[in-house]
Every structure is written in structure tokens, then in C-alpha cells.
Amino acid sequence: MRYTTHPARALPRRLAVVGQGRVGRTIAAALSGAPLNVLGPYGRGELPPRCDCLLLCVPDREIEAVARVVAGVAPLVGHTSGATPLAALSPAAESGAGVFSLHPLMSFPEPIDDRAAARAHLAGAGCAIAGDSARTRDVAAALASATGMVPFEIDEVGRAAYHAAASIASNFLVTLEAAAEQVASGAGLSAEQARALFAPLVARTVENWARKGPARALTGPIARGDEATVARQRAAVAATAPALVDLFDVLVEHTRALAAQRPSAPAPAAEVA
The missing domain is CATH 1.20.120 (Four Helix Bundle (Hemerythrin (Met), subunit A))
Structure with a gap:
């Protein structure tokens, strides 16, 4: 693992969040405001409008199915699971999208819809990122940093051990x-x-x-x-x-x-x- 720096220009302009649970609502609130235009969060069965980037904040078992539904909506698609590999986003990748993940190393006992409160909740927390290219890793790092989290890279081989350690802790x-x-x-x-x-x-x-x-x-x-x-x-x-x-x-x-x-x-x- 290594901490990642990123250029602010890696931030997508229009980001749609899919998932209206605790993670989706909190991350959407934390990312809202300039320079990002955050759409949603949308329900799992909804099809977001075309945008620059999609972030799927849905249960692990539903990532692949949701990625299939939203394939073609955005050139960048990510998920927020710590344990699920990038392969779960293969339906989006097969449509030509770059794929990534960002996993907040933070607990979410309840959703937070207020931007300031959401950012305060995430401030300083680690955020494990992965991507299928340098560009997608930069996007993941930029989004993590935009919430106040500290991004670090985790590879696919170490993903399960990382997530197990987080669960133990x-x-x-x-x-x-x-x-x-x-x-x-x-x-x-x-x-x-x-x-x-x-x-x-x-x-x-x-x-x-x-x-x-x-x-x-x-x-x-x-x-x-x-x-x-x-x-x-x-x-x-x-x-x-x-x-x-x-x-x-x-x-x-x-x-x-x-x-x-x-x-x-x-x-x-x-x-x-």
C-alpha cells in the first residue's frame, strides 16, 4: 500500500451516486458542491442520466447486477466495497468504461445528508482505492480526497486481507x-x-x-x-x-x-x- 497524491483535475464534473443507504447518502452529501455536480443518490433500480462518472454504493452481492443495468451510462464506474474485486464491475468495463473502487475506512451507523456533517464524519479517515489504470486510480484518489479522506492503494491480491483486518478492528x-x-x-x-x-x-x-x-x-x-x-x-x-x-x-x-x-x-x- 502507498498513499496516493492526485491532481484536482482528475475529479469528474458530473458524478452520479447509486445507492440510497447509509454509505450512498453520506458520500453523496460529502461530495456535493463545487467543483463537483453530484446527481442522486439514485435507487438501485433507477437508471441515472448520462454523466462523467458513476459511483455504486450498493451491497456487495448487488454490484455486478447494478453494473449491468448502468453499463454505458458513464465512461467511469466505481464501487465502494472493500472486499469485492474490480471484476464485479466487468459489465461496465465490457461497455468501455474504466473501473475503480474506493472503500471508506469508516463505520456508517446512520446516513448523513448534511454536507458539513458528512465531511466531518469522513475527515481524516483512510480510503482504500484501486483501479484498472493510472487514470481510474487518480479519479478514485481525487474523489476520496474531495470528501476529506486520505486515499491509499490496495491491490486485488491483498483486498480480502485488508477487509478482514478492517472487520477485526x-x-x-x-x-x-x-x-x-x-x-x-x-x-x-x-x-x-x-x-x-x-x-x-x-x-x-x-x-x-x-x-x-x-x-x-x-x-x-x-x-x-x-x-x-x-x-x-x-x-x-x-x-x-x-x-x-x-x-x-x-x-x-x-x-x-x-x-x-x-x-x-x-x-x-x-x-x-
Whole structure:
């Protein structure tokens, strides 16, 4: 991967967005305004008017079918999937269009229709781009940058690993926090109380991971080698949420391996007699 620079002239003048979901509406709002003329977002069954570029913000399983419907509408066609290869746009490519992808490395819990709010949501986020030519990669990079995102290239071979990593970093984190809520009920905490209490801890942990890397950010009983506490935790999980014991055990195993990578603390200085 490498970060990509792009000339502003790579921006298409008339861009049509297909897809009225959370991603389509947010990206359409973020891109609206000069020098872009953004059309839509259109529904998946609608045929946009002829334009310079089409951006398909539809579910992965529908990309190829929608690309077939819109083939011939624009000389440039892209999608916003992180996992789906460019080959899904082959119906558009067969009609002579250059194809590309741009995948915002950001979660979209709800659509954002206000331009300023959409740009604030995307500002500084990474955006994985790919294209079938230097020109289409420049277009993808220009569109990403126009929203405030930071484009970087991802090749087709690495696409699945990239998207899996993104899911682990984001989706699985939410799954873990849901598990924490379940276990916290054993301490008499409601889900709402657990979220309010643990959110600052999670936020600071993520900050530490981003600044220091995983090994240095790791704290807690496993990092300290306090196996007695880990055993008490496991017993509490088994009593409160037995379905989570296997998950707890796997996480303990991997956390022990991570703890083994931590740099050794410096030896304390000898006291002067």
C-alpha cells in the first residue's frame, strides 16, 4: 500500500451516486458542491442520466447486477466495497468504461445528508482505492480526497486481507464490547451503565494502541502475569455468561502471546547503602 497524491483535475464534473443507504447518502452529501455536480443518490433500480462518472454504493452481492443495468451510462464506474474485486464491475468495463473502487475506512451507523456533517464524519479517515489504470486510480484518489479522506492503494491480491483486518478492528471490537456488557451484568450493571462506564476505558485503550502499538498498550492481569486473577475472571464469565467461556479462553491465549512480546521493564537502580 502507498498513499496516493492526485491532481484536482482528475475529479469528474458530473458524478452520479447509486445507492440510497447509509454509505450512498453520506458520500453523496460529502461530495456535493463545487467543483463537483453530484446527481442522486439514485435507487438501485433507477437508471441515472448520462454523466462523467458513476459511483455504486450498493451491497456487495448487488454490484455486478447494478453494473449491468448502468453499463454505458458513464465512461467511469466505481464501487465502494472493500472486499469485492474490480471484476464485479466487468459489465461496465465490457461497455468501455474504466473501473475503480474506493472503500471508506469508516463505520456508517446512520446516513448523513448534511454536507458539513458528512465531511466531518469522513475527515481524516483512510480510503482504500484501486483501479484498472493510472487514470481510474487518480479519479478514485481525487474523489476520496474531495470528501476529506486520505486515499491509499490496495491491490486485488491483498483486498480480502485488508477487509478482514478492517472487520477485526471495527466490527469485532463491537462484538467484544457486547460480550463485556453481558459479563458486566454479573456485577449488577445494566448494559447502559456498562457502556457509560467502560467507554472512556475503551477510548483510551484505542488511543494507546494507535500511539504505542499493541504490545506496549497492553495492560491488565495477563500482562502482569497474575494468573490467579485470570482464573477468577474465567470463573465469573462461566457463571454469568457461559456461552462466552470459549471466547474468553481464546482471547486469554492470544493475549498471553501478545504479553510475551512486551519489552522488558528496566531493572530498578541499586540502592546506595
